[in-house]
Amino acid sequence: MNIPSDDPGLAGSLHETGRREPIAWVEQLNKAIGILVEVPAALLVLAEVIVLLMGVTSRYVLHQPLGWSDELASILFLWLAMLGSIVAFQRGEHMRMTAIVGKLQPRSRAFLDLIAIAAAIAFLAFVVHPAYEFAQDEVYVTTPAMGIVNSWRAAALPIGLGLMLIVGVLQIFRIGRLKDAFLALAIVAVVVGGLALVGPLLKSLGNWNLLLFFVVGVGALVLLGVPIAFSFGLATFGYIALTTTTPTVVVVGRMDEGMSHLILLAVPLFVLLGLLIEMTGIARAMVNFLANLLGHVKGGLSYVLIGAMYLVSGISGSKAADMAAVAPALFPEMRKRGAKPGDLVALLSATGAQTETIPPSLVLITIGSATGVSIAALFTGGLLPGVVVGVTLGALVWWRYRGEDLSGVRKASAREIGKSLLVAIPALALPVIIRAAVVEGVATATEVSTIGIVYAVVAGLLIYRQFDWKRVYPMLVSTAALSGSILFIIGAATGMAWALTxxxxxxxxxxxxxxxxxxxxxxxxxxxxxxxxxxxxxxxxxxxxxxxxxxxxxxxxxxxxxxxxxxxxxxxxxxxxxxxxxxxxxxxxxxxxxxxxxxxxxxxxxxxxxxxxxxxxxxxxxxxxxxxxx
Structure with a gap:
C-alpha cells in the first residue's frame, strides 16, 4: 500500500535547494523511458482483467474451464509487477519512511533523498546479473498448460531491474546537483567497499551478522529514507554475499517466488476497482445516504465517516485511496458544524486503522498468501472485528460531541433519506457482492475483483452517469505503479524472510x-x-x-x-x-x-x-x- 505523506517528495525537496537547470537530453531520455514503460504497464493491467474475466465466465457461466487462463495471467503478472515497479521508481512512489528525514532542513533532506536513490542504484546493480542468470536457468522449464519456455516469464526480472537501474541513474542526475549526485554515489560506494573489505571478518561473526544486517542495517536504511523494498534487498544481498557461501542468484529466486503468487494478482485488480468507485461516484452515493440518515444527530457526521470507511475500505488496496474517496464528501460540512481540523484528521486516521481487517483487505490477502490461512476464512473473520473497533471509536465520538450545537442543522426528511437510499443501493451492493462471492466460494479473491470492476464500470456508465474516459489511462498507470511498489516490497521481504529462516x-x-x-x-x-x-x-x-x-x-x-x-x-x-x-x-x-x-x-x-x-x-x-x- 503506497501512502503519500506531507513530505514534498524527492523532486520537490531537491527543488527547494535551488537545483540546477535540467539537462535536455536527460529529460528527453527519462520521458521516453516513461512512455516505453507506462504504456505496456497500463495494457498489462487491462489484459489481466480480460484474461481473468474470461476464466471466470468460462468456468462459472459456460462450465468449460480455460486451462491456460491462470497460467497466462501468472506470466503477465510478473511483467506487470516489474514494469509497475519501474513506474513507481520514476515517480518516487516506492514506500519509504520520511518521518525523520522530513523534519530536516531542505538542503539536508535533499541530500538524503539522493543517498536513498544511490542506495537503490547499488542494489539494482548488484542483482541485475544474478537476475539474468536466473532467467537463463528457467529456459529448461516449460509451463504445463501452454507449453512455453518459462524464460518468457522470468525475463521480466533482468529486463525490469535493468530498466529500473537506468531510471535510477537518470533520476539522481535529474533532480540533484551534479556534485551532490556524485557525492551521494561516492558515499554509498565507500560503504559498500568497506563492507566488502571486512567480508572475511564478518563470516567469523556467525549469527551476529543477523543483528548487523537485519536490525542495524535495515533500521539505518529505513530511517535514512531509503525505500523499504531496497532496504530489505540491500540487507539480504549483503548478508548472503558477504557472510555465506550461498549463490546470490538465490536472492532473485526468492524475489520471484514472493511476487509470483497468483493470489497477489488481487492487488492490482482491487487497486483499479478502488479508483473506479471514486471516479464513478459509487463512494459518494454511499456517503450521501449515510449523511442524510445520521447527519442530524450529535457527532452524526463522525459516525458517517466511521461507517463510510467501513463500507469503502479494503476495496481499493490503498488506505490513501479509501480516505480520498470519503473525506472530501464529508469534511466541508463537518467544518461548517464547527469540527476542528485536528479532530477531523485524527478521526480519519483512526478509521483507516479501524478498517484494516475489512475484506477484501490486501493485508488479509497477503496473510493468506504468506501463511496458507484460508482467504475465505479471513474475509469472514474480518467483518466483526472492524465493527467492534468502530464501536469503541463511536463511543469516543459520542463523548467528544455530546455538547454539539445542532440548532442550525436541518434533519433530512424521510423522503430525502429514501431517495438517497435508492441512489445508494447499487453502491451499497458492491461490497456485499464482492465479499459474498468470495465467502460463498463463487469466485476466488483474485477473480472476484474482475466482477467488481465490471460492476463498477456498468454502474458508472448506466446508473450514476459518471465515467470520464480521459481518466482511464492515468488510472491504469497509477494502478500499475501502486501495485508494483507493493509487489516489489513483497519480493524483497520474501528474500529477507528466507535468509532469516x-x-x-x-x-x-x-x-x-x-x-x-x-x-x-x-x-x-x-x-x-x-x-x-x-x-x-x-x-x-x-x-x-x-x-x-x-x-x-x-x-x-x-x-x-x-x-x-x-x-x-x-x-x-x-x-x-x-x-x-x-x-x-x-x-x-x-x-x-x-x-x-x-x-x-x-x-x-x-x-x-x-x-x-x-x-x-x-x-x-x-x-x-x-x-x-x-
Missing part, C-alpha cells in the same frame, strides 16, 4: 516465543506490541511477509486460532501505521485533508487509545474473529 533465526524465535511464561496470553500481548511497532516502521504487508511464516505456526502451537491471530495482528499494525510520529498513514490523512500534522497530534491520542481498547477486546474474545468461520 536459513540462518536458524526462525527456530530460535519460535523457541523463545514458546518459552514465554503465560502461554497464549503472553504470546498475544507480545505480538500486539511487536506489530504496533512494525506497523509504524514497515507497514502491514512487508511485516506480514517477514514474520507471518514464523509467528503463525507458533500461534497455532500455543492454541490460538489462526484467523483470530490474523485479526489481532492486523489491527495492531493498523494502529502503528496511523499513529504519529512515525506512522505514514497519519501523514497521508493530513495530506488528503490539507491539514498540518501538528494540529492532529493531540486529538489523535484519544482515538489511538480507543483503537487499542478495541484491539484488546478482539484479542480477549476469540469468538469475535472466529464465530462465523466455518
Amino acid at each position: 536459513q540462518s536458524g533465526f526462525s527456530t530460535a524465535l519460535a523457541d523463545a516465543m514458546k518459552a514465554l511464561p503465560g502461554g497464549a496470553v503472553t504470546f498475544m500481548a507480545v505480538s500486539v506490541v511487536a506489530f504496533i511497532i512494525l506497523g509504524s516502521v514497515l507497514e502491514g504487508i512487508p511485516a506480514i511477509v517477514l514474520l507471518g511464516p514464523l509467528l503463525f505456526p507458533i500461534a497455532r502451537q500455543v492454541g490460538i486460532h489462526e484467523v483470530h491471530y490474523a485479526m489481532v495482528v492486523t489491527l495492531a499494525m493498523g494502529i502503528g501505521l496511523f499513529a504519529p510520529p512515525f506512522g505514514v498513514g497519519y501523514y497521508a490523512a493530513c495530506a488528503i485533508s490539507r491539514i498540518h500534522p501538528n494540529e492532529g497530534m493531540k486529538p489523535i491520542v484519544g482515538y489511538m487509545v480507543a483503537l487499542f481498547v478495541g484491539v484488546v477486546i478482539v484479542a480477549a474474545v476469540p469468538w469475535i474473529s472466529t464465530g462465523f468461520v466455518k
Whole structure:
C-alpha cells in the first residue's frame, strides 16, 4: 500500500535547494523511458482483467474451464509487477519512511533523498546479473498448460531491474546537483567497499551478522529514507554475499517466488476497482445516504465517516485511496458544524486503522498468501472485528460531541433519506457482492475483483452517469505503479524472510516465543506490541511477509486460532501505521485533508487509545474473529 505523506517528495525537496537547470537530453531520455514503460504497464493491467474475466465466465457461466487462463495471467503478472515497479521508481512512489528525514532542513533532506536513490542504484546493480542468470536457468522449464519456455516469464526480472537501474541513474542526475549526485554515489560506494573489505571478518561473526544486517542495517536504511523494498534487498544481498557461501542468484529466486503468487494478482485488480468507485461516484452515493440518515444527530457526521470507511475500505488496496474517496464528501460540512481540523484528521486516521481487517483487505490477502490461512476464512473473520473497533471509536465520538450545537442543522426528511437510499443501493451492493462471492466460494479473491470492476464500470456508465474516459489511462498507470511498489516490497521481504529462516533465526524465535511464561496470553500481548511497532516502521504487508511464516505456526502451537491471530495482528499494525510520529498513514490523512500534522497530534491520542481498547477486546474474545468461520 503506497501512502503519500506531507513530505514534498524527492523532486520537490531537491527543488527547494535551488537545483540546477535540467539537462535536455536527460529529460528527453527519462520521458521516453516513461512512455516505453507506462504504456505496456497500463495494457498489462487491462489484459489481466480480460484474461481473468474470461476464466471466470468460462468456468462459472459456460462450465468449460480455460486451462491456460491462470497460467497466462501468472506470466503477465510478473511483467506487470516489474514494469509497475519501474513506474513507481520514476515517480518516487516506492514506500519509504520520511518521518525523520522530513523534519530536516531542505538542503539536508535533499541530500538524503539522493543517498536513498544511490542506495537503490547499488542494489539494482548488484542483482541485475544474478537476475539474468536466473532467467537463463528457467529456459529448461516449460509451463504445463501452454507449453512455453518459462524464460518468457522470468525475463521480466533482468529486463525490469535493468530498466529500473537506468531510471535510477537518470533520476539522481535529474533532480540533484551534479556534485551532490556524485557525492551521494561516492558515499554509498565507500560503504559498500568497506563492507566488502571486512567480508572475511564478518563470516567469523556467525549469527551476529543477523543483528548487523537485519536490525542495524535495515533500521539505518529505513530511517535514512531509503525505500523499504531496497532496504530489505540491500540487507539480504549483503548478508548472503558477504557472510555465506550461498549463490546470490538465490536472492532473485526468492524475489520471484514472493511476487509470483497468483493470489497477489488481487492487488492490482482491487487497486483499479478502488479508483473506479471514486471516479464513478459509487463512494459518494454511499456517503450521501449515510449523511442524510445520521447527519442530524450529535457527532452524526463522525459516525458517517466511521461507517463510510467501513463500507469503502479494503476495496481499493490503498488506505490513501479509501480516505480520498470519503473525506472530501464529508469534511466541508463537518467544518461548517464547527469540527476542528485536528479532530477531523485524527478521526480519519483512526478509521483507516479501524478498517484494516475489512475484506477484501490486501493485508488479509497477503496473510493468506504468506501463511496458507484460508482467504475465505479471513474475509469472514474480518467483518466483526472492524465493527467492534468502530464501536469503541463511536463511543469516543459520542463523548467528544455530546455538547454539539445542532440548532442550525436541518434533519433530512424521510423522503430525502429514501431517495438517497435508492441512489445508494447499487453502491451499497458492491461490497456485499464482492465479499459474498468470495465467502460463498463463487469466485476466488483474485477473480472476484474482475466482477467488481465490471460492476463498477456498468454502474458508472448506466446508473450514476459518471465515467470520464480521459481518466482511464492515468488510472491504469497509477494502478500499475501502486501495485508494483507493493509487489516489489513483497519480493524483497520474501528474500529477507528466507535468509532469516536459513540462518536458524526462525527456530530460535519460535523457541523463545514458546518459552514465554503465560502461554497464549503472553504470546498475544507480545505480538500486539511487536506489530504496533512494525506497523509504524514497515507497514502491514512487508511485516506480514517477514514474520507471518514464523509467528503463525507458533500461534497455532500455543492454541490460538489462526484467523483470530490474523485479526489481532492486523489491527495492531493498523494502529502503528496511523499513529504519529512515525506512522505514514497519519501523514497521508493530513495530506488528503490539507491539514498540518501538528494540529492532529493531540486529538489523535484519544482515538489511538480507543483503537487499542478495541484491539484488546478482539484479542480477549476469540469468538469475535472466529464465530462465523466455518
